[in-house]
Amino acid sequence: MPLEVDLKGKVALVTGGGRGIGAGIAAALAEAGALTVCSSRTESELSAVAHRIRSAGGSADVIVFSLTGESAPTLVREVVARHGAIDVLVHAAGNQVRKPTLDFSLEDFDAVLDVHLRAAFTLCREAVAHMVKGGSGGSIILIGSMTSVHLGHPSTIAYNAAKSGLLGLVRTLAVEFAHAGVRANIIEPGFITSAMASQVSESAERRKITERTPMGRYGTPEEVGPIAALLASDQARYITGQAVRVDGGWSVA
Numbered sequence: 001m002p003l004e005v006d007l008k009g010k011v012a013l014v015t016g017g018g019r020g021i022g023a024g025i026a027a028a029l030a031e032a033g034a035l036t037v038c039s040s041r042t043e044s045e046l047s048a049v050a051h052r053i054r055s056a057g058g059s060a061d062v063i064v065f066s067l068t069g070e071s072a073p074t075l076v077r078e079v080v081a082r083h084g085a086i087d088v089l090v091h092a093a094g095n096q097v098r099k100p101t102l103d104f105s106l107e108d109f110d111a112v113l114d115v116h117l118r119a120a121f122t123l124c125r126e127a128v129a130h131m132v133k134g135g136s137g138g139s140i141i142l143i144g145s146m147t148s149v150h151l152g153h154p155s156t157i158a159y160n161a162a163k164s165g166l167l168g169l170v171r172t173l174a175v176e177f178a179h180a181g182v183r184a185n186i187i188e189p190g191f192i193t194s195a196m197a198s199q200v201s202e203s204a205e206r207r208k209i210t211e212r213t214p215m216g217r218y219g220t221p222e223e224v225g226p227i228a229a230l231l232a233s234d235q236a237r238y239i240t241g242q243a244v245r246v247d248g249g250w251s252v253a
Contacts (some may be wrong), residue, residue: 005226005233008033011083012232013076015067015123016093018045021143021192024221025090028229030058034088037079039063067093069118076126085134088232089127091120092143094159101157109158116162120169128173128182137181139232140173142166144188144243146251167243174241183240185231190247192219214249 012029016022017038023045030036030053038046038060046062053060061082065075079086095115097108124140131138144167147153147160166186173184191209210216224246230236231244245251 003235005032005229005235007088007229007233010034010087010232011037011079011085012088012090013037013039013079013086013127014090014092015039015075015119016091016143017062018042018049020092021189021221021224022090022092023049024223024225025092025141025143025228026060026225027053027056027058027222028225029088029090029232030060031056032229032233033058034232035059035061035083037061037063037083039065039067039075040093041066067115067119069114069122072119072122073126076123076130080130086127086130086138087136088139088141089123090141090143090228090232091123093119094143096156096159098155100155104157109161112158113162113165116159117165117169120166124169124173124184128177131182132177132180137183139236140170140182140184141228141231142170142184142186144186146188146190146245146247170243171241178240183231183236185236185239185241186243187224187227187231188243188245188247189224190219190245190250192221192224192246209250212250212253213247214253217248219246219248 012034014022014026017026018040026036026038038049040046043064050060050062097112145163147163170184170186227246
């Protein structure tokens, strides 16, 4: 039986869909047939991603949106208002504050957790409510990190804490809503070429990372996207509560 990732008729929301991993996932979902709604704060980036998707024959919509824990439910409601449903939620939006732990203020800590973790919770709560009400289930995909379980990177304590917290969200959602056909999984990318990665990829550090990685290089957003498409599809209908690493072997080296 051939493996066919078919998302035709599905509506997918991708936060952070204007660049990096989010853009790679948005393109993969659209290629599989989903109507993909990309959201971020930067209109020019969203327009470029939507243009690439449409030029390749896919369907895309964009919503310029400043994501916070408080505002996130409004984004889900807008998707449902425009397209009548939400079948797939991918939370790829993120931010970063890099400081030694002793220099971290509570405001710094809260700013990172708000986008990564609080917004994930309120997005999921709103999206799952619509998925359950619709009766056809759905797929929640959160974008974690190697810091979710494996790596305690210095000077990023809020990011590390937030990404670890996403595991708890996924496990709870998976157990609580499996009966309604809602699945929840987390992708844990390794070192991927993206704007955020460029903040930590000075030449010496980059060489150290690539030397440690069995595949000898950084990954690309296009190598993460198909994993999200698979998890979103019926081909993965018996996969929930799982963490999928896409790291070129880094975590086992």
